[in-house]
Amino acid sequence: MSRPPTIRDVAAEAGVSRSTVSRVLNGGSLVSPDAAEAVRAAMERTRYVASHSARSLNTRRSGAVALVVAEGQSRLFEDPTTSTLFRGLNAGLAEHGQTLYLTLADDDRTRRSLVTQLRSGLLDGAILTSVHGNDPLYAMVLEGDPAPAVVMSGQPLGAGRRLPYVTVRDRSAARRVTRHLLERGRRHLGIVAGPQDTGSGRERLRGFRSAFDETAAATGVVAYEAMTTGYSEQEGERAMIALLEQAPRLDAVFVASDLLATGALVSLRRLGRRVPDDVAVAGFDDSVLAREAQPALTTVRIPFELATQELVRLLLARIAGEDPAPVRLDCELVVRDST
Amino acid sequence: MSRPPTIRDVAAEAGVSRSTVSRVLNGGSLVSPDAAEAVRAAMERTRYVASHSARSLNTRRSGAVALVVAEGQSRLFEDPTTSTLFRGLNAGLAEHGQTLYLTLADDDRTRRSLVTQLRSGLLDGAILTSVHGNDPLYAMVLEGDPAPAVVMSGQPLGAGRRLPYVTVRDRSAARRVTRHLLERGRRHLGIVAGPQDTGSGRERLRGFRSAFDETAAATGVVAYEAMTTGYSEQEGERAMIALLEQAPRLDAVFVASDLLATGALVSLRRLGRRVPDDVAVAGFDDSVLAREAQPALTTVRIPFELATQELVRLLLARIAGEDPAPVRLDCELVVRDST
DNA sequence: CAAGTGAGTGGGACCGGTCCCATCGTAGCA
DNA sequence: TGCTACGATGGGACCGGTCCCACTCACTTG
Numbered sequence: 001m002s003r004p005p006t007i008r009d010v011a012a013e014a015g016v017s018r019s020t021v022s023r024v025l026n027g028g029s030l031v032s033p034d035a036a037e038a039v040r041a042a043m044e045r046t047r048y049v050a051s052h053s054a055r056s057l058n059t060r061r062s063g064a065v066a067l068v069v070a071e072g073q074s075r076l077f078e079d080p081t082t083s084t085l086f087r088g089l090n091a092g093l094a095e096h097g098q099t100l101y102l103t104l105a106d107d108d109r110t111r112r113s114l115v116t117q118l119r120s121g122l123l124d125g126a127i128l129t130s131v132h133g134n135d136p137l138y139a140m141v142l143e144g145d146p147a148p149a150v151v152m153s154g155q156p157l158g159a160g161r162r163l164p165y166v167t168v169r170d171r172s173a174a175r176r177v178t179r180h181l182l183e184r185g186r187r188h189l190g191i192v193a194g195p196q197d198t199g200s201g202r203e204r205l206r207g208f209r210s211a212f213d214e215t216a217a218a219t220g221v222v223a224y225e226a227m228t229t230g231y232s233e234q235e236g237e238r239a240m241i242a243l244l245e246q247a248p249r250l251d252a253v254f255v256a257s258d259l260l261a262t263g264a265l266v267s268l269r270r271l272g273r274r275v276p277d278d279v280a281v282a283g284f285d286d287s288v289l290a291r292e293a294q295p296a297l298t299t300v301r302i303p304f305e306l307a308t309q310e311l312v313r314l315l316l317a318r319i320a321g322e323d324p325a326p327v328r329l330d331c332e333l334v335v336r337d338s339t
Numbered sequence: 340m341s342r343p344p345t346i347r348d349v350a351a352e353a354g355v356s357r358s359t360v361s362r363v364l365n366g367g368s369l370v371s372p373d374a375a376e377a378v379r380a381a382m383e384r385t386r387y388v389a390s391h392s393a394r395s396l397n398t399r400r401s402g403a404v405a406l407v408v409a410e411g412q413s414r415l416f417e418d419p420t421t422s423t424l425f426r427g428l429n430a431g432l433a434e435h436g437q438t439l440y441l442t443l444a445d446d447d448r449t450r451r452s453l454v455t456q457l458r459s460g461l462l463d464g465a466i467l468t469s470v471h472g473n474d475p476l477y478a479m480v481l482e483g484d485p486a487p488a489v490v491m492s493g494q495p496l497g498a499g500r501r502l503p504y505v506t507v508r509d510r511s512a513a514r515r516v517t518r519h520l521l522e523r524g525r526r527h528l529g530i531v532a533g534p535q536d537t538g539s540g541r542e543r544l545r546g547f548r549s550a551f552d553e554t555a556a557a558t559g560v561v562a563y564e565a566m567t568t569g570y571s572e573q574e575g576e577r578a579m580i581a582l583l584e585q586a587p588r589l590d591a592v593f594v595a596s597d598l599l600a601t602g603a604l605v606s607l608r609r610l611g612r613r614v615p616d617d618v619a620v621a622g623f624d625d626s627v628l629a630r631e632a633q634p635a636l637t638t639v640r641i642p643f644e645l646a647t648q649e650l651v652r653l654l655l656a657r658i659a660g661e662d663p664a665p666v667r668l669d670c671e672l673v674v675r676d677s678t
Numbered sequence: 679c680a681a682g683t684g685a686g687t688g689g690g691a692c693c694g695g696t697c698c699c700a701t702c703g704t705a706g707c708a
Numbered sequence: 709t710g711c712t713a714c715g716a717t718g719g720g721a722c723c724g725g726t727c728c729c730a731c732t733c734a735c736t737t738g
Contacts, residue, residue, distance in 0.1 A: 031717090120391035390725065
């Protein structure tokens, strides 16, 4: 129960000065091999671990960043894409010596708390995800001089537009999916569009509409739309039912996420529609759900690996005080059994 | 882009000493109303936020703790119980001025990193969950003098037995569920038991067996068992199929979690068994899934609120250097439509 | 009226690192 | 051989708070 050893204890144990110990801790340049070895042995013996607060008081860096989920309703990680993002960022940031934490900012208390953590230096920065509309969080993290290092996963709306972000080209991907359904000869097209107060939700709907307007409207194809307020499986089930009530002859549907599409499949099965024979179904994300689905889902592959790398790059740049440009990534259509 | 204000700037602005500012920051006892007001106004004007590292260097407290998910395979929050735990702890800890982060410790790198964060003072403590078997993490967090403040959600096995923990009385709850199925007149009992390298998984199976041995074996009732290695929905689907192959005349099944049970329902539906007419199904947790399921699941209500409170209490006690006793909580059987 | 009391305040030391500068010793070079 | 250059090292100041102690001053009390 004695006090944990400090750098002075290690120095005494190794027979060198604290400066030398500090140098070993920070890469060991300008230290003789003998001294370095003596210090390492002393650290081992004393079970020394550097004090986080003392170090970060000088460096003005904590080495910790947060992935912030700004959405309250959701079951957090119900959607495997969030989980994928978390793991990817975790590994990517570790290479740069940063630790990643997941945290929630879905009400006034948690939002305030997050901003304080950023301003007080507990966190070096944050990556925002699942932000809806013009979330008050945007204004809060844009305030101050310097403003906290915050980047956005997905395209921000409202005040958040001033944040650096990484997104995929949702609109053009949605166009491609829609054209694919038309090429399959489908005539009664539907979309289960995601929440219209998120960038991806809006863009995917726009892409669907624009592909329809361009190539389909003239040829007598009809289109139907249903919206959701989130990306949960349950909402996918409900929206699919609503869509079929509106359009009983529906023969193809583009669903704005794989998780929503999983729900849509449940409803279709329950209502006795065969996929893809009666209704073709396409998703978005190419998450594990698309491969596991029965039948396997045609979907859009988001380049998660690349997106993660870019998010890490943007965040580190912001922490370094720079102002990086937003990133837009291309997606790939993955055709499977459901269309 | 000027330096953020320090306590000295605030003191100068308010015309008092930094001691007085510090007192206001820490509750404001022994400060005259005038001085307190002047300081508060100065903090407002300078947009002062106390440096986290400077503060925690003195207090030896960071005010941050982590909820650690030690399981690699899972989709993190697929199971809503983890999400519930996270939100509950978040709110409970906030009342004591602690922030909660979620973090992963499922491989060597992340385990080491966690322990360093605890020893360096970045984190004051941690709550472990989803730990399997005799995870190496146990040994790592038990080492040191003083050992880091770590408590366990769920009953630990292996070396972890020395950690304070909060668990429910899984065994007696499982007995109650099993007896309930028997009282419904079912004769071909099955269990989809959770992972046998977790405390809850083992205890729920033991409870099932003991209820069977006591009351059923003599009366010609038969029992079948299937195990899983995790608590995912997919494993529930697979285990249910395996169980039915082994026991086609099965007429009741106790599934060790609601998420597993959701999967079991999928398989039963696919195989044309009606619930509860052909097969009665009971789950565990009373998560949102149980209420949403078709039909609504009979299950065991875990007192989440109480469990969360107790976890907070145990963790704070550990942080304060105490050695609190483990906690075991009673559960309640909730009968719904599935049995 | 002197002494005691306690609220309110200020300042120095300190927490445990990092950073910068001064110093030392030796190898390299003219 | 003398001077320079540079690798290696030590020590003081400092990061921005908290803590403790000393001090003032008004007010109570014997």
